[in-house]
Amino acid sequence: MGEAPAFIVDDLQNQIGFENGFGSKFKGCKTATTIGDKTYVIGGNDESTLPVEVRIFDKATGNWVTPIVLGSKPNSCKGLSAISLNDDRILIVKKGSAPDDCILFLEVDTWFVREQKKIRGTEVVAWSKGVRGDAEKPVVISGPSGVGKGTLISMLMKEFPSMFGFSVSHTTRAPRGMEKDGVHYHFTEQSIMEKEIKDGKFVEYASVHGNLYGTSIEAVEVVTDAGKRCILDIDVQGARSVRASSLEAILIFVCPPSMEELETRLRSRRTETEEQILNRLQNAEVEMKQGKSSGIFDHILYNDNLDDCYESLKKLLGIDGAAAATQISAPQGIDLPADHSVSKMDNKIIINYGTPELEKTSKSLIVLDVSSLKGGAPGRTRGLDVYATDSFSDDLNGINQPS
Ligand SMILES: Nc1nc2c(ncn2[C@@H]2O[C@H](COP(=O)(O)OP(=O)(O)O)[C@@H](O)[C@H]2O)c(=O)[nH]1
Numbered sequence: 001m002g003e004a005p006a007f008i009v010d011d012l013q014n015q016i017g018f019e020n021g022f023g024s025k026f027k028g029c030k031t032a033t034t035i036g037d038k039t040y041v042i043g044g045n046d047e048s049t050l051p052v053e054v055r056i057f058d059k060a061t062g063n064w065v066t067p068i069v070l071g072s073k074p075n076s077c078k079g080l081s082a083i084s085l086n087d088d089r090i091l092i093v094k095k096g097s098a099p100d101d102c103i104l105f106l107e108v109d110t111w112f113v114r115e116q117k118k119i120r121g122t123e124v125v126a127w128s129k130g131v132r133g134d135a136e137k138p139v140v141i142s143g144p145s146g147v148g149k150g151t152l153i154s155m156l157m158k159e160f161p162s163m164f165g166f167s168v169s170h171t172t173r174a175p176r177g178m179e180k181d182g183v184h185y186h187f188t189e190q191s192i193m194e195k196e197i198k199d200g201k202f203v204e205y206a207s208v209h210g211n212l213y214g215t216s217i218e219a220v221e222v223v224t225d226a227g228k229r230c231i232l233d234i235d236v237q238g239a240r241s242v243r244a245s246s247l248e249a250i251l252i253f254v255c256p257p258s259m260e261e262l263e264t265r266l267r268s269r270r271t272e273t274e275e276q277i278l279n280r281l282q283n284a285e286v287e288m289k290q291g292k293s294s295g296i297f298d299h300i301l302y303n304d305n306l307d308d309c310y311e312s313l314k315k316l317l318g319i320d321g322a323a324a325a326t327q328i329s330a331p332q333g334i335d336l337p338a339d340h341s342v343s344k345m346d347n348k349i350i351i352n353y354g355t356p357e358l359e360k361t362s363k364s365l366i367v368l369d370v371s372s373l374k375g376g377a378p379g380r381t382r383g384l385d386v387y388a389t390d391s392f393s394d395d396l397n398g399i400n401q402p403s
């Protein structure tokens with residue numbers, strides 16, 4: 001049954017005293033997995049409130065490396081099991097943890113991690129929380145200045161405060177009258193933002209209407225860590241970067257009914273100078289062309305009547321009518337018992353928490369189907385399929401039925 005442990009390296013075990021999580025009982029919250037030449041040692045102190053640490057033993061050089069760790073680091077726990085998936089991420093099962101906090105992915109060679117390694121010139125790993133199904137895709141809203149993006153987003157956040165969270169961008173533009181630092185934007189300076197971009201702190205950034213705007217990795221993570229679906233209000237260049245990234249967002253472009261109406265809305269807002277209005281209207285022509293024809297966007301919405309447009313937005317997000325209630329209450333966590341062992345077969349991770357006697361009589365296996373994983377750092381890893389079953393069969397396909 002299952003796969004052989006990903007690794008058991010005696011000298012490593014002697015050096016740092018961890019045990020592999022595969023089917024074994026162990027004291028500390030430490031485990032290790034080897035991918036290629038690198039052994040990832042993951043763990044902290046038993047029952048500690050400190051975050052789980054990650055160290056890498058590079059067999060090629062014989063050196064230990066402490067990587068930059070992105071993503072929200074899980075706290076230590078009663079124990080960890082680790083399994084390498086596709087050599088680019090390690091699935092971690094936290095024993096005895098809360099249902100919404102027990103399946104994690106440590107990305108070691110995904111697109112996002114490779115990009116970050118390139119920018120930072122050092123070892124990088126990134127945590128991403130695992131969630132069931134296809135929920136929580138981030139939502140990108142783009143469109144010309146004054147079309148109503150902010151208005152639509154405010155309506156969504158007001159109606160579904162526990163479902164959506166706004167990604168607070170950084171910008172070098174000056175705050176408008178009512179805007180608060182850290183709420184509407186992180187207002188910053190050009191030189192500081194350029195340094196942070198160089199340090200790899202941004203998912204995307206662009207120069208828009210003469211100012212620098214960008215989405216930090218942290219801005220997305222703060223929202224996903226709160227268990228909410230992330231909304232990004234970004235321009236077309238930023239949308240293009242997100243489309244190419246691992247975020248797997250739904251991209252929506254909002255159009256005005258006419259350029260005249262766009263100008264009316266922009267002027268009636270009274271937040272820009274005449275020069276800024278003219279600049280934004282000029283840019284709007286280009287944005288409209290790109291938005292409608294570039295193939296970046298999944299959906300185009302026309303914001304003529306505000307209420308109609310808002311209803312269309314909810315519909316394409318699957319949160320209109322009864323669907324809204326279902327989605328809000330859908331459980332995202334996975335209830336795992338404290339004491340269990342973990343093994344892997346093809347694209348299925350089998351979590352066994354029964355005694356041999358118990359196995360015969362009741363459900364004692366949880367199967368995590370990881371064949372359709374999507375997303376990942378800096379967002380969540382979606383697409384986990386989870387179901388309970390009662391026994392192994394010779395052919396694992398035999399337990400492929402959700403129960
Ligand atoms: N690429 C990118 N664009 C952003 C970001 N934040 C805001 N923007 C875009 O910058 C443009 C100007 O935003 P803002 O100054 O708030 O003006 P408004 O859209 O007219 O309210 C809009 O197209 C926003 O969608 C960001 O983090 N990244």
Ligand SMILES: Nc1ncnc2c1ncn2[C@@H]1O[C@H](COP(=O)(O)OP(=O)(O)O)[C@@H](O)[C@H]1O
Pocket residue numbers: 143144145146147148149150151152265266268269303304305306307309
């Ligand atoms: N469908 C609409 N009809 C009329 N006015 C609208 C509509 N949608 C938004 N507005 C108004 O247009 C102005 C610009 O909207 P805003 O949300 O700030 O645009 P954006 O965030 O795209 O720059 C605001 O004063 C807003 O109240």
